[in-house]
Amino acid sequence: MILNTELDPAIRTAVSLARVTLNKYYAKTSDVYRIAMVLHPRHKLNYFKSELKYSAASLRSLKLIVRGEFDQGYKKELVDDKTSDEMDVDEVEETVKNRFDNLPSLAPPIAQTLRDELDKYLDSDPEAVEDVLVWWYGKKKTFPCLYRMALDYLTISATSTDVEWHFSRGRLLPPYVRNRLKAQTMWSLMCLGQWSPLGMIHDDDIKAVVLLDKIPLEEGDEDGDIEMPEGWDRIDSDIEDGI
Template sequence: MFNNLCNAPPTASTNQDKLARYLAAPTEAVGDVIAWWFKNRKMYPCLSHMALDYLSIPATSVDIERVFSHGRLLLPHVCNRLTAQMTCALMCLSNRSRLGFIEDDDVLAIASLLEVPEDEGAKEGDVLMPEGWDTILVEQE
């Protein structure tokens, strides 16, 4: 969301100077915060961009339990053997799959992995995952 805030990457001291200038400015009573940031976008270009992104997120009247109930659909209410890491990975996979970020070939490759031998303490259906299986790779342009 905050990618490409400024065209040229400023130095750390420049950003700190702009932030210090904003924080040192006298406060003023404002009725419309979004309009204030829009009006002052030239004075604080990076801060205003970030503030406008943050402040323009729509509020929701949806019950918070409903928003986060996807985990309950993934996990049974009692007795499951999934680790927190696996639960997180499955929830991310589900969302990214619906958005088209997951390739079918990758899912098939994981599905074809061998099960962990039971003599290693595994239970039926456990799959041996390769090192780094849960690493999310982000391509940079």
């Protein structure tokens, strides 16, 4: 549109300014976009190689971006609290009843020598997936750490529409008769409103909670709101069994 001389100069100028703004925000979110595409089982690295014609160097850089985020924020460290080298001789003798059980050839593979979740995921072929979140939910036992990373990136809103909608809806929750709701109470109500229609919370479970006895107020707690433990709002419970 910028190069189309048939358009009015005002339109071409407006589009030019819009492109500057788009480039500004894309530069800030390009890594997020690329990680999300890699974590989509339909695309992975093949999308950048086949569709976008990334060079080998660009693919290596992309893989390093995904690897860095995974290692820094999601990969679990597998460290034994107490190795056999740190055990006393008496403890070794008590635990070892059969000397042949400790043969190196029969020892289980060491975690550091195995490929981690990200390597296994990227080495597998792309799959035709319609609902990416359902696919990752089915793979959460195979990729427990990568599953959490995939949920974080693939549930990011593409636009601010949903965010603005939540702000508008949240504004309706605390009317003047409920003006002392804590933040966690509001989060709980908004999550309940979103999760229930999706079948992530069963109606029977909601009814059971409503019928529970009220928790007595603690000393100094005037409004009766209970602080929820950290991580309560993570969507990692079994959907089929309810939350």
